[in-house]
Amino acid sequence: MIFDNTWLDIAARGILLAAAAIIWIVILIRMNGLRSLSKMTNFDFVMTVALGSLVAGAAQSSDWKGFAQALAAMAGLFFIQFTAAIIRKSSDTAENVMQNQPVFLMRNGEFCENGLKATRVARSDLIAKLREANVLELSSVRAAVLETTGDVSILHGDRLEETLIENVKRV
Template sequence: MDWIYQSDDPILTTLAASFLIFIAIIIITRLVGLRSFAKFTAYDFAFTIAIGSIISATLTSSTTVVHGVTAIAALLFLTFIFSFLQRVLPSIKKLTSNKPLLLMDGNQILNENLKHARIEKEQLIAKLREANVMSFDQVEAVVLESTGDISVLHRTEDEDSLHQDILEGVRKKP
């Protein structure tokens, strides 16, 4: 039974640390803002992985809760600083964010853009089905967002055409 539980395992310490880390993340996130866990950029993805790693190390190794909370607070503070810098310095935003990429323009599949984004035509078609697109003629645009999500903008017969402001900032060529 040693592989299930050893009598010297610090199970109560792990439970207490889990509770403290959970409370600390809630408090720090409320102070810094929910955007810190949003899925926006490659930086945000790396941040999320780092937070998970810190939590894991805190709960399963000799790292103290204070050390873990300090590391999480530092990362959240860095996220806060980066989000501020992205707003005031376009060059920082350009370094940390991908611009959305057009995958379909109307009913035309942009194969060069699919290739650049490493998206297969079958994956694009699956996204069209998820969006209840019945015909390519219903498609106004398909956009690979900076988050990695694919947005399908489509219309029915009784709707107006797409307002061009919706595609502001979307790259038409890779």
């Protein structure tokens, strides 16, 4: 009998349910669009982590009710993300409430000590990011920014267009 408690049936159920959950996510991503699993905002990142947890829960479901509930929760997350994106786009107040502001960690070759302290980023971590960005001289760094997603953007070169840093917070 399929899906009794033998190790083979348990493994088959896990594989089948995991595959079904992944197919469901692909369908939801196709409906919701390319931004579904982006990491543009902290909200997007939380969505991605929550989806992973729900896939794991779906794959481990011992009954169809638990599996269906995990699939419904996934659809709910996509709906919430879609709604939040519309609200953020239409209201500056909502944008400010839902989204953190990027912070300068370096500006014009100088470390922003207040920014490093406020964001709890160690100078050594920032230096590692500078190396990753192939920075050869600190004086060439126009800006190092801790983005809302936790990524660090390094802007270096001869000049910097102000539009690229217009919403970055100076601490």
